[in-house]
Amino acid sequence: MIVSIKDSVKLFGISIMTCCAVTVCNLFLNYYIDLKSIADLIDNQYAQAFYDAQIMTAKVVCAVSGGCLAATTVVMLFFYIKHYIDSHSRQIGILKALGYSDFKIAKGFSVFGLSVLVGCLIGYLLSFLLMPQFYELQNEDGYLPELSVHQHWILFVLLVVAPTLLFALIAVCYSLLKLNQPCVNLLKGIVKSKGKNRNSKDKKNFVAEMRSSVLRSRKTLVFFIAFSSFCFSAMIQMSSSMDELASEMMGLMILIIGIVLAFTTLYIAVTTVIRSNQKNIAMMRVFGYDSSDCKHSVLDGYRPAAYIGFVIGSVYQYLLLKIMVDIVFAGIEGVPNYEFDFPIFFITLGIFIVVYEGIMFAYGRSMKQIPLKQIMSE
Amino acid sequence: MIEINDLTKFYGKGESRFKALDGVSVSINDGEFIVILGASGSGKSTFLNVISGLETADGGTVAYDGQQLDKMSEKELTKFRRENTAYIFQQYYLLPHLNVEKNVRMGADLNNNKDYLKFIEAVGLSEKRKKFPSELSGGEQQRVAIARALAKNPKVLFLDEPTGALDETTGRLVLDYIIKLQKEQCFTMIMVTHNANIAETADKIIRMNSGKIVSVTENTNKKTAYEIGW
Numbered sequence: 001m002i003v004s005i006k007d008s009v010k011l012f013g014i015s016i017m018t019c020c021a022v023t024v025c026n027l028f029l030n031y032y033i034d035l036k037s038i039a040d041l042i043d044n045q046y047a048q049a050f051y052d053a054q055i056m057t058a059k060v061v062c063a064v065s066g067g068c069l070a071a072t073t074v075v076m077l078f079f080y081i082k083h084y085i086d087s088h089s090r091q092i093g094i095l096k097a098l099g100y101s102d103f104k105i106a107k108g109f110s111v112f113g114l115s116v117l118v119g120c121l122i123g124y125l126l127s128f129l130l131m132p133q134f135y136e137l138q139n140e141d142g143y144l145p146e147l148s149v150h151q152h153w154i155l156f157v158l159l160v161v162a163p164t165l166l167f168a169l170i171a172v173c174y175s176l177l178k179l180n181q182p183c184v185n186l187l188k189g190i191v192k193s194k195g196k197n198r199n200s201k202d203k204k205n206f207v208a209e210m211r212s213s214v215l216r217s218r219k220t221l222v223f224f225i226a227f228s229s230f231c232f233s234a235m236i237q238m239s240s241s242m243d244e245l246a247s248e249m250m251g252l253m254i255l256i257i258g259i260v261l262a263f264t265t266l267y268i269a270v271t272t273v274i275r276s277n278q279k280n281i282a283m284m285r286v287f288g289y290d291s292s293d294c295k296h297s298v299l300d301g302y303r304p305a306a307y308i309g310f311v312i313g314s315v316y317q318y319l320l321l322k323i324m325v326d327i328v329f330a331g332i333e334g335v336p337n338y339e340f341d342f343p344i345f346f347i348t349l350g351i352f353i354v355v356y357e358g359i360m361f362a363y364g365r366s367m368k369q370i371p372l373k374q375i376m377s378e
Numbered sequence: 379m380i381e382i383n384d385l386t387k388f389y390g391k392g393e394s395r396f397k398a399l400d401g402v403s404v405s406i407n408d409g410e411f412i413v414i415l416g417a418s419g420s421g422k423s424t425f426l427n428v429i430s431g432l433e434t435a436d437g438g439t440v441a442y443d444g445q446q447l448d449k450m451s452e453k454e455l456t457k458f459r460r461e462n463t464a465y466i467f468q469q470y471y472l473l474p475h476l477n478v479e480k481n482v483r484m485g486a487d488l489n490n491n492k493d494y495l496k497f498i499e500a501v502g503l504s505e506k507r508k509k510f511p512s513e514l515s516g517g518e519q520q521r522v523a524i525a526r527a528l529a530k531n532p533k534v535l536f537l538d539e540p541t542g543a544l545d546e547t548t549g550r551l552v553l554d555y556i557i558k559l560q561k562e563q564c565f566t567m568i569m570v571t572h573n574a575n576i577a578e579t580a581d582k583i584i585r586m587n588s589g590k591i592v593s594v595t596e597n598t599n600k601k602t603a604y605e606i607g608w
């Protein structure tokens with residue numbers, strides 16, 4: 001089997017993503033189910049309005065964060081599979097030449113479901129660690145009758161078993177699609193998507209041309225970089241509003257999830273782009289391009305995506321909180337008014353610029369470490 | 379002039395440590411065409427890597443017109459490569475997502491050479507300048523690598539088995555073209571090969587074995603790429 005369990009471990013980005021998604025979803029869904037069980041015990045108008053708002057919150061949070069993270073996980077899985085097939089095209093080509101069917105090879109990709117299983121299991125267990133305090137904070141003002149934590153197997157099936165099987169199936173289907181190419185192309189390492197000739201841009205210098213070509217060759221990474229800064233921007237700004245709107249615990253949870261997702265995605269994107277351009281970087285250095293030229297051509301093209309992601313994150317968190325406060329919690333007493341927090345926006349932007357540019361600078365410097373001899377010995 | 383003095387280079391650690399270069403000394407004059415000849419494992423590629431500054435030696439010196447490579451910082455070495463050298467490898471190493479013209483610009487831009495199209499024309503690929511490496515044959519890809527290296531107007535051109543991956547017809551064509559250009563532009567050319575026939579085209583032949591230079595011969599009977607055996 002060409003794909004091993006060891007390869008599945010490399011998909012730690014998927015494990016982290018699913019872990020975050022399941023933690024949040026299980027917290028709110030478990031609370032939702034337990035909350036439903038006390039519906040009959042609610043005896044006043046205030047409690048009813050609070051109950052309705054809590055139910056709505058659970059639905060919105062699960063749909064938005066669960067949906068968003070699930071979609072990103074699918075994109076990440078596709079990216080990993082494509083990257084795996086591209087980097088192992090010769091081995092796969094040999095298997096096909098020996099007579100292995102596409103389906104037989106694709107079946108091996110089902111082990112990628114293991115990384116989903118690991119992430120979901122950790123997220124599921126983690127949510128139970130947080131649950132007692134979460135329940136307490138949700139009903140801090142005592143509007144609702146006392147609520148205790150119950151474990152619901154249906155959620156284990158929906159949030160752990162089903163995603164594992166679904167992602168394993170998606171991995172097999174997508175790899176089947178990607179393996180559908182002539183054996184000789186795989187053996188020669190010919191990539192299906194070739195570069196495009198753009199006559200209008202021929203006036204660009206080599207570094208600028210290289211920058212565009214790096215961007216075009218791995219478009220998924222543009223999404224990951226934008227997603228990374230989206231998480232950073234949205235979660236940090238949202239967490240700072242949580243003290244007032246919800247609780248410190250909620251704010252801290254959002255902050256940790258945001259930072260973990262942002263750095264994991266950025267790490268995956270940047271290391272992939274550098275690894276896949278290692279030979280090109282070495283060749284540029286052999287010819288006398290310095291590390292800042294290499295950084296300009298390989299990393300700087302992603303900067304607009306990063307800043308666009310940041311802006312979208314800011315707008316997203318504002319709209320989400322506005323909807324929660326003005327619509328979901330409209331009838332609840334004591335909910336503060338929510339407006340866009342410009343000071344927090346500018347502070348987050350400042351931190352983002354320092355962190356993002358600092359990381360890119362460090363990665364740019366790391367290009368110096370790529371041994372030139374490596375290119376000669378291949 | 380390139381002066382190489384008592385070069386040593388080790389690989390490996392402990393019991394597997396071995397001497398890839400063992401006290402190599404030689405001088406290379408400007409504008410010479412040198413072939414470094416030797417069997418696999420003789421140290422010829424290591425020698426090329428060290429004298430071109432891609433690898434550092436464990437002992438000895440390499441000096442270009444008195445400038446010692448081992449005394450240069452990483453920044454100075456980059457500047458040195460930018461202004462003086464170019465490389466042609468056996469495996470071409472073209473940038474796969476850039477077309478022929480843009481690959482050649484990789485060399486040309488370093489020297490602000492706006493007239494790079496003449497190099498594409500010279501290697502006979504004008505009509506294929508918008509093609510991508512995957513759409514070219516091995517010989518055509520090597521010609522792109524040559525155009526890319528020459529568009530840099532190097533003072534020294536290093537070649538590591540440049541015809542190693544080519545068939546005889548294409549190999550002779552490529553070799554003939556490189557030799558002609560070297561004569562026209564008078565740059566120093568240092569080529570590594572295991573093919574003794576190719577050595578007959580050079581001005582000077584350096585034979586290596588077990589990390590040592592065993593002979594340096596002036597070639598008085600130079601042949602063209604079409605006169606040698608293959």
